[in-house]
Amino acid sequence: MRFSALKRDERAGYEGHIVPASSLLEVAKALRDEDGFDLLSSVTAVDYLTDNEEEESFFEVVYHLYKSTGGGAEVLRVQVPRENPVVPSLVELYPGADFQEREAWDLMGIKFEGHPDLRRILMWEGFAGHPLRKDWKEVYFEEEAKPFGNRWPGGQVYRVEDQNPYGKNNQYPDGFDPESWVETEDPLLYENLEKAAREYTEDIDTEQVVVNLGPQHPSTHGVFRMAVRLDGETIVALKPVMGYLHRNHEKIGERNTYIMNMPFTDRLDYLASMSNNFGYALAVEKLMGDKVAPPERAEYLRVIMAELTRISNHLWAIGFLLNDLGAFFTPALYAIEERELILDIFEATAGSRMMCNYFRFGGVARDLPAGILPRMKDLVNERLPRKIDELDLYLSENELVRSRGEGVGIITPEDAIAFSATGPVLRASGVPYDIRRADPYSIYDRFKFDVAVRYHGDVYDRYMIRVDEMRQSLRILKQALKDLPEGEILTGHNPYQVRVPAGEAYGRVEGPKGELGYYIVSNGKPSPWRYHVRAPSFINLTILEKMCVGQKVADVVVNLGSIDIVLGEVDR
Amino acid sequence: MYGLGILKGMWVTLTHFVDTFVDDLRWLGRRYYTPEGIAHRSSKDSRGIFTVQYPEEKLPVPEEFRYIPFLIYDIDENGEHQDRCTSCGICAKVCPPQCIWIVRTEDPETKRPVPEPVEFFIDIDICMNCGYCSEYCPFQAIRMDHDYELSSFDRHAEHIFNKERLSKPAAYYNEIRPVNFAIDEAERAEKAAKKAGN
Numbered sequence: 001m002r003f004s005a006l007k008r009d010e011r012a013g014y015e016g017h018i019v020p021a022s023s024l025l026e027v028a029k030a031l032r033d034e035d036g037f038d039l040l041s042s043v044t045a046v047d048y049l050t051d052n053e054e055e056e057s058f059f060e061v062v063y064h065l066y067k068s069t070g071g072g073a074e075v076l077r078v079q080v081p082r083e084n085p086v087v088p089s090l091v092e093l094y095p096g097a098d099f100q101e102r103e104a105w106d107l108m109g110i111k112f113e114g115h116p117d118l119r120r121i122l123m124w125e126g127f128a129g130h131p132l133r134k135d136w137k138e139v140y141f142e143e144e145a146k147p148f149g150n151r152w153p154g155g156q157v158y159r160v161e162d163q164n165p166y167g168k169n170n171q172y173p174d175g176f177d178p179e180s181w182v183e184t185e186d187p188l189l190y191e192n193l194e195k196a197a198r199e200y201t202e203d204i205d206t207e208q209v210v211v212n213l214g215p216q217h218p219s220t221h222g223v224f225r226m227a228v229r230l231d232g233e234t235i236v237a238l239k240p241v242m243g244y245l246h247r248n249h250e251k252i253g254e255r256n257t258y259i260m261n262m263p264f265t266d267r268l269d270y271l272a273s274m275s276n277n278f279g280y281a282l283a284v285e286k287l288m289g290d291k292v293a294p295p296e297r298a299e300y301l302r303v304i305m306a307e308l309t310r311i312s313n314h315l316w317a318i319g320f321l322l323n324d325l326g327a328f329f330t331p332a333l334y335a336i337e338e339r340e341l342i343l344d345i346f347e348a349t350a351g352s353r354m355m356c357n358y359f360r361f362g363g364v365a366r367d368l369p370a371g372i373l374p375r376m377k378d379l380v381n382e383r384l385p386r387k388i389d390e391l392d393l394y395l396s397e398n399e400l401v402r403s404r405g406e407g408v409g410i411i412t413p414e415d416a417i418a419f420s421a422t423g424p425v426l427r428a429s430g431v432p433y434d435i436r437r438a439d440p441y442s443i444y445d446r447f448k449f450d451v452a453v454r455y456h457g458d459v460y461d462r463y464m465i466r467v468d469e470m471r472q473s474l475r476i477l478k479q480a481l482k483d484l485p486e487g488e489i490l491t492g493h494n495p496y497q498v499r500v501p502a503g504e505a506y507g508r509v510e511g512p513k514g515e516l517g518y519y520i521v522s523n524g525k526p527s528p529w530r531y532h533v534r535a536p537s538f539i540n541l542t543i544l545e546k547m548c549v550g551q552k553v554a555d556v557v558v559n560l561g562s563i564d565i566v567l568g569e570v571d572r
Numbered sequence: 573m574y575g576l577g578i579l580k581g582m583w584v585t586l587t588h589f590v591d592t593f594v595d596d597l598r599w600l601g602r603r604y605y606t607p608e609g610i611a612h613r614s615s616k617d618s619r620g621i622f623t624v625q626y627p628e629e630k631l632p633v634p635e636e637f638r639y640i641p642f643l644i645y646d647i648d649e650n651g652e653h654q655d656r657c658t659s660c661g662i663c664a665k666v667c668p669p670q671c672i673w674i675v676r677t678e679d680p681e682t683k684r685p686v687p688e689p690v691e692f693f694i695d696i697d698i699c700m701n702c703g704y705c706s707e708y709c710p711f712q713a714i715r716m717d718h719d720y721e722l723s724s725f726d727r728h729a730e731h732i733f734n735k736e737r738l739s740k741p742a743a744y745y746n747e748i749r750p751v752n753f754a755i756d757e758a759e760r761a762e763k764a765a766k767k768a769g770n
Contacts, residue, residue, distance in 0.1 A: 148670050152661035155673030157693040260668035263702035341614055348634035357702045378616040394584040397577035496666040496708040
């Protein structure tokens with residue numbers, strides 16, 4: 001290793017290098033510029049709190065770096081004392097670290113020195129403490145980990161809200177009085193907007209206005225807010241505000257046992273629950289090792305379900321992008337007709353249309369029921385190609401779609417990589433980075449398909465790339481359905497309590513919206529010690545401001561629609 | 573030609589419109605409110621819309637569909653209800669949102685546990701319909717229901733299901749999930765045979 005500062009991580013089950021905080025920037029810069037690790041995939045923090053007198057408690061900030069040309073990860077870790085956790089910010093080198101560092105500050109309380117706008121991102125300012133710290137407890141705290149002791153054998157039922165009546169279900173920081181509270185967060189936000197605005201205005205002195213799009217706004221696909229500063233109709237600054245749907249998925253995940261997290265992952269990106277299951281299963285299987293390697297049939301079923309999910313997600317994305325363009329609901333309803341039939345297949349196989357909970361460690365939960373395979377083949381060979389061609393004919397050449405989409409919200413390939421954009425957003429900018437190819441998982445290396453790529457990086461290309469990707473997914477599906485072998489669908493006997501050896505794993509899949517990663521730290525107990533979700537919708541939003549500045553306010557809505565976010569995943 | 577794209581799009585909308593009526597005519601009156609009609613509408617041969625006129629017509633629920641668990645009891649030769657549940661507590665332990673509460677029966681004299689529940693509660697407001705309780709139950713005693721029309725006027729009074737509300741006969745299970753029922757019966761017979769063999 002070129003750096004004397006780098007130390008190989010020698011804990012059992014860990015990989016990567018430990019870097020002292022002081023030389024993080026230097027190491028990251030060299031990795032980016034000399035070794036080509038230009039894509040900062042995930043930034044997160046782990047609280048290694050211990051009661052053991054002899055061991056030291058510390059925070060560890062974990063960075064997963066990848067090359068945009070493909071290959072495995074370089075994992076960097078910075079360990080900082082719990083009393084004063086300060087880490088230099090990577091925003092200068094990797095702008096994509098922006099929201100992720102804010103999240104780590106918000107939930108774990110790590111200060112990132114040099115971050116331009118280190119505010120809470122998911123919580124609000126009247127929130128006491130940093131909830132992902134291991135010594136933080138919610139007001140309705142029951143026990144450190146499930147299953148709770150009072151459910152069985154003497155389970156006297158009670159209602160959660162009776163235990164925590166309104167007014168007593170919240171805790172505030174010291175000296176915080178919600179009655180006399182004066183908002184400081186929003187003024188701070190507006191101040192940031194103003195700063196950006198001053199930089200922009202050059203010549204005539206016109207009055208600029210701040211407009212809040214959302215949180216209640218039909219174009220935001222949920223409760224999402226964009227504070228924009230306008231010069232006439234031109235955007236001069238934009239800040240996304242999120243967290244309205246926040247439920248601290250990660251803390252819940254750390255109280256859950258491993259198997260309990262599977263249905264919770266369905267609720268992240270609720271339009272693509274099979275993909276969410278996939279990533280989580282991969283991460284835990286990585287930790288558990290070969291004894292849970294899924295059998296052939298299960299691997300095929302996984303791929304089939306994941307690709308069907310991608311198609312249903314893209315149908316939805318296209319439909320609602322057109323909604324955002326003002327073509328109210330006709331394209332959307334045409335697009336989601338076939339999605340309905342895909343959901344029928346999920347319902348018949350997994351038991352639920354959207355909350356599938358279909359994957360298990362070492363396979364899948366159920367085999368295909370009788371009669372579903374012909375239906376799938378009909379769908380894949382007849383209806384879906386027909387529908388995609390129809391949408392293509394219906395929309396792609398439409399002059400209005402083209403004039404609203406071409407040249408709007410351009411992302412250059414350099415920016416897309418720097419801002420850690422993944423999925424269709426990255427590929428529409430001319431970077432052919434698809435994890436199914438770049439770092440193959442499951443059995444994707446067996447299928448013939450092309451990585452869809454478009455080169456203009458505008459809204460129209462982000463629409464077209466979804467059409468292309470659906471066609472590629474169909475190719476994969478046709479091969480998978482043809483080769484689907486008979487046999488077992490699960491390795492082992494599916495115990496209700498799995499044993500996961502100590503260590504860490506980062507499992508990632510190419511979700512419909514981008515790279516969906518799960519970072520899991522196990523200490524050998526029934527629940528994960530750390531459970532982090534690298535949510536593509538959330539991180540793809542980092543580039544939103546860059547896309548919108550200089551454009552008209554009407555294009556903001558379209559730009560947001562072309563990223564394709566789901567708030568269940570953004571807010572987690 | 574400018575405007576050609578829009579015309580193409582309008583052509584698609586028009587075909588949708590026409591296709592629906594053509595299909596209606598071809599299926600004269602049988603396209604709606606009949607099981608074959610529903611099946612046809614979502615098949616590969618169908619063109620046009622396939623709106624379902626809920627609640628007048630309902631999509632058939634596939635066997636694997638899961639919604640809120642129920643407890644199964646068998647009826648013995650005396651007509652008495654025999655709970656399959658032994659209150660082992662695995663469902664309560666594996667339940668992700670922890671919405672199952674079980675009270676185990678104790679023998680009044682010896683204070684030893686008796687394998688049946690005194691009470692069994694499920695808070696259906698919290699239940700996330702994941703199906704784990706059914707999947708991991710070693711006694712085929714708890715299974716997922718098909719009844720999804722559960723709205724009520726007072727959730728405080730009605731949404732914690734007790735054992736009485738949850739219990740349903742094995743015949744009902746056979747009715748909604750015949751394939752699963754057969755698998756379960758085979759497994760139970762095997763277990764019983766093993767027990768008798770010992």
